[in-house]
Amino acid sequence: MSENKAAWIKKDLLGLYELSPNEITLILDTADSFKEISTREIKKVPALRGKTVVNLFYEPSTRTRVSFEVAAKRLSADVINIAAQESSVKKGETIIDTGTNIQALKADIIVIRHNSSGAAALLARHIDISVVNAGDGWHEHPTQALLDIFTLREKLGKIKGLNVVIVGDISHSRVARSNIWGLTKLGAKVTVCAPQILIPVDIEKTGARVCHDIDEALKSADAVNVLRMQFERDLKNAFPNQHEYFKKFGITKERLEKAKKGIVVMHPGPLNRGIEISSEVADGANSVILEQVTNGIAVRMAVLFLVSQGKEKP
Amino acid sequence: MKILIKNGHVVDPANKIDDTRDILIDNEKVSQVAKAIDIKADKVIDAKDKIVMPGLIDMHVHLREPGREDEETVFSGTKAALKGGITSALAMPNTNPIIDSAEHVKLLKTIIDKTSQANVYIAGAITIGELGKELTDLNALKKDEVIAITDDGSSVDDEQIMLAALKNAKKNNLLVICHCEDKTLSNNGVANAGYISTILGLRGISKEAEFKRIERDIELAAKADAPIHITHVSCQESVEIIAKAKKKGIKVTADVTPHHFALDEEALVTYDTNLKMNPPLRTKQDVKALKEALKNGTIDCIASDHAPHSKPEKEVEFDSASFGTTGLETSLAVAITELIQTKILNWSQLVEKMSHAPAEILGIDRGTLSVGKDADIVIIDPNKEWLVKEEDFLSQSHNSAFLGKKLKGVVEYTILNGKIVYTRK
Numbered sequence: 001m002s003e004n005k006a007a008w009i010k011k012d013l014l015g016l017y018e019l020s021p022n023e024i025t026l027i028l029d030t031a032d033s034f035k036e037i038s039t040r041e042i043k044k045v046p047a048l049r050g051k052t053v054v055n056l057f058y059e060p061s062t063r064t065r066v067s068f069e070v071a072a073k074r075l076s077a078d079v080i081n082i083a084a085q086e087s088s089v090k091k092g093e094t095i096i097d098t099g100t101n102i103q104a105l106k107a108d109i110i111v112i113r114h115n116s117s118g119a120a121a122l123l124a125r126h127i128d129i130s131v132v133n134a135g136d137g138w139h140e141h142p143t144q145a146l147l148d149i150f151t152l153r154e155k156l157g158k159i160k161g162l163n164v165v166i167v168g169d170i171s172h173s174r175v176a177r178s179n180i181w182g183l184t185k186l187g188a189k190v191t192v193c194a195p196q197i198l199i200p201v202d203i204e205k206t207g208a209r210v211c212h213d214i215d216e217a218l219k220s221a222d223a224v225n226v227l228r229m230q231f232e233r234d235l236k237n238a239f240p241n242q243h244e245y246f247k248k249f250g251i252t253k254e255r256l257e258k259a260k261k262g263i264v265v266m267h268p269g270p271l272n273r274g275i276e277i278s279s280e281v282a283d284g285a286n287s288v289i290l291e292q293v294t295n296g297i298a299v300r301m302a303v304l305f306l307v308s309q310g311k312e313k314p
Numbered sequence: 315m316k317i318l319i320k321n322g323h324v325v326d327p328a329n330k331i332d333d334t335r336d337i338l339i340d341n342e343k344v345s346q347v348a349k350a351i352d353i354k355a356d357k358v359i360d361a362k363d364k365i366v367m368p369g370l371i372d373m374h375v376h377l378r379e380p381g382r383e384d385e386e387t388v389f390s391g392t393k394a395a396l397k398g399g400i401t402s403a404l405a406m407p408n409t410n411p412i413i414d415s416a417e418h419v420k421l422l423k424t425i426i427d428k429t430s431q432a433n434v435y436i437a438g439a440i441t442i443g444e445l446g447k448e449l450t451d452l453n454a455l456k457k458d459e460v461i462a463i464t465d466d467g468s469s470v471d472d473e474q475i476m477l478a479a480l481k482n483a484k485k486n487n488l489l490v491i492c493h494c495e496d497k498t499l500s501n502n503g504v505a506n507a508g509y510i511s512t513i514l515g516l517r518g519i520s521k522e523a524e525f526k527r528i529e530r531d532i533e534l535a536a537k538a539d540a541p542i543h544i545t546h547v548s549c550q551e552s553v554e555i556i557a558k559a560k561k562k563g564i565k566v567t568a569d570v571t572p573h574h575f576a577l578d579e580e581a582l583v584t585y586d587t588n589l590k591m592n593p594p595l596r597t598k599q600d601v602k603a604l605k606e607a608l609k610n611g612t613i614d615c616i617a618s619d620h621a622p623h624s625k626p627e628k629e630v631e632f633d634s635a636s637f638g639t640t641g642l643e644t645s646l647a648v649a650i651t652e653l654i655q656t657k658i659l660n661w662s663q664l665v666e667k668m669s670h671a672p673a674e675i676l677g678i679d680r681g682t683l684s685v686g687k688d689a690d691i692v693i694i695d696p697n698k699e700w701l702v703k704e705e706d707f708l709s710q711s712h713n714s715a716f717l718g719k720k721l722k723g724v725v726e727y728t729i730l731n732g733k734i735v736y737t738r739k
Contacts (some may be wrong), residue, residue, distance in 0.1 A: 017513065066383035096629060116631035117515035118585030126629075137633070138515030174515060201518065314584075 015140035071300035145178030160187035168227025323363025328682035342732035369401025369690030374617035380408025436733035480538035529687030550603035587635035650723035
């Protein structure tokens with residue numbers, strides 16, 4: 001482990017907005033050292049042996065939830081999955097009550113996904129055990145951005161000075177927000193690309209550049225992070241149909257030909273093939289989509305490990 | 315019963331007094347205001363280094379009774395008011411039942427007569443159920459001593475109905491108080507639409523939702539030649555519209571809440587739901603504009619919009635939390651901290667904003683220390699600093715936007731009708 005290990009003090013990971021560049025780098029370096037474990041015959045280390053991690057998911061998710069579960073188990077932790085819709089949340093139990101009850105069971109970490117921005121912060125304020133934000137409303141999805149950045153760092157050797165384009169429904173995207181913070185803190189230049197109606201007000205104040213033309217944005221891009229057009233979220237769709245979106249903003253082989261050779265294509269998943277990304281690109285040589293998934297395990301192992309060491313409350 | 319208040323810095327803008335004076339209270343009334351009064355009194359209060367002013371008048375208070383006695387009652391609310399130096403309050407009608415009929419007015423009146431600790435005036439609703447569809451019977455409400463009407467919490471969307479309401483209100487000599495919000499524009503938002511709502515991932519409330527409706531309501535008021543009062547103005551654009559209207563000679567008055575001129579949207583970064591209000595906290599620029607508007611008179615007075623909420627309604631996700639902050643016990647201190655300390659207003663101007671102007675706007679005979687009037691008087695220590703703590707509140711609800719903040723200025727004595735009804739411990 002690097003010397004910086006002692007630098008992680010927070011009991012929670014709620015977002016990248018409040019992290020310093022050093023803290024983000026610490027997570028990435030820690031993830032590096034955990035990556036190797038998943039290549040072993042016996043994919044386990046005892047780092048969180050005897051600890052209990054509870055996945056408290058108020059929104060449906062397979063990918064993120066399974067990823068956290070695999071990560072926790074590879075650290076030898078015990079994992080409990082609560083699908084809120086099947087729990088007493090249906091009887092009206094509050095987030096705080098759910099949290100204090102889980103704490104009373106002497107769990108160690110709660111990984112929470114919720115459809116309301118700020119839900120993770122609300123939980124973290126009211127309990128002493130660790131809280132990891134697995135996505136809260138439109139606000140942040142820190143582990144997703146961390147694994148995106150980890151993948152970029154691995155592929156391109158650095159983050160500083162990179163031009164990264166994020167394309168899709170920026171206004172409702174927690175993945176976009178977390179990526180903006182993580183990337184800009186580490187010195188990358190971020191461009192968000194979408195029709196005006198899907199660009200949130202004053203987003204330029206974060207340091208991100210706004211562009212409405214994907215071809216223009218891709219010209220100087222080292223990487224493009226393609227967001228899923230989220231049809232199950234409340235949407236102000238600028239397009240009469242999905243095919244229009246694909247025409248205007250879809251990442252296709254033709255579009256990539258006009259971009260930098262070797263441009264890295266990322267996607268948080270799950271894919272809407274033929275809507276925001278073509279199958280050709282998703283399965284092609286520029287795509288690191290599956291590597292993102294693999295790296296997600298290492299990053300989440302790092303996050304779970306670090307917060308279990310932290311004591312500082314929000 | 316004679317009470318003599320000696321050596322205080324008396325601030326009574328109605329009578330142009332801002333100087334050291336003694337005040338004699340006799341039999342519930344202000345009996346004498348003079349440089350040195352040498353009369354034997356039952357009680358003498360040494361007000362040296364203290365400010366003595368007419369009792370504050372808060373024209374936007376939610377007392378929650380009838381219906382939400384778990385959040386506040388007329389009794390607890392008025393006790394809290396007295397602690398904050400507020401001797402008269404205008405009760406908002408969005409209770410349960412809504413004060414939209416003579417029967418409901420009588421119900422509230424009975425509660426006030428039985429339990430109120432301060433002067434409470436009643437505002438009736440503009441429309442039945444505040445639903446914006448059917449006008450209340452203003453004639454009947456007026457007969458039962460309603461002094462103003464408002465659909466606070468909502469705005470009347472239908473122009474024809476609003477115009478009719480204004481004309482009718484004028485006929486009945488009732489002030490129309492407007493909560494200006496176009497709900498199609500505020501769009502279920504929970505925070506000011508801007509950088510902060512963007513980074514927090516919260517649905518935004520545009521300023522348009524407020525200022526466009528203010529524009530409309532002022533136009534309708536001018537059409538009806540009826541006076542109109544805009545409550546809880548929150549942004550620069552609204553201030554500009556009101557200033558323009560006043561220049562044209564339109565009879566419009568306005569108030570601002572302490573939280574709107576003390577706090578801005580940046581306070582929301584921790585998702586503290588005590589900072590969730592409607593209209594929302596805006597930008598630093600808006601705060602500056604509101605303070606300037608108080609100084610130059612575009613905004614006539616300060617009103618708390620005291621909105622008590624129970625813990626279950628506030629200790630939830632930001633999206634789901636109720637809007638509002640309490641204000642009765644912090645209004646004056648916030649005003650002193652943000653306006654007097656910073657020399658934006660002097661004492662005469664502050665008392666004008668918090669006592670005399672509200673009285674004039676509401677048409678009630680208060681807000682002065684004129685001889686012969688009811689002795690509603692507040693004595694404050696303007697320099698004492700205090701920390702806002704939950705456990706100190708007299709209000710039943712503790713959802714204050716100022717929890718944990720250090721404020722300057724405490725009420726030492728509150729006198730109502732010539733009797734000391736509050737003494738600081």
